[in-house]
Amino acid sequence: MSLRHSNVIDALAHDPATDDVVMTMVEPRPWDESDARVFELQEKMNSYLSFVLDGELNEQLPQLVGKRVRLQLDCLQPPNQKVAHFIEIIQRQVALLGLEFAVRVVSDLPPDEEETCCGEHDGQCCGEHGGPCCGEGDGGACCCSEEAP
16 A cells, blocks of 8 residues: 555554554655655545544444554655655644654565556556556556556
């Protein structure tokens, strides 16, 4: 998964050491300076907060009711300045809600499913163009376009 999948909870677990519920979002792509990536983080965070604050977490996992919730971002590399600034804003805002938001750099994250190459189109891996393959196996066309950019 990655931030681009805003409506998906990437991982949810109970940490017995801290007795926290840990909701982890995963960003296996290198950070870029785009506003789009910050927007993806914002959308993903909104989904996670909605899941907690609207009661879906307690409804779906009643055994975790009353546990402290920690939101966590696991990323391939430290956030750049633009993302780090936005993370600081998020941390202040979620603290007002009684939640924590932590960032962990994890060097061995699995690649984003959409970034992996399931075939080649015009000699290029589809993942290099930001789109998955339409066909299965070698030779599938890139979904991002009919022609490799």
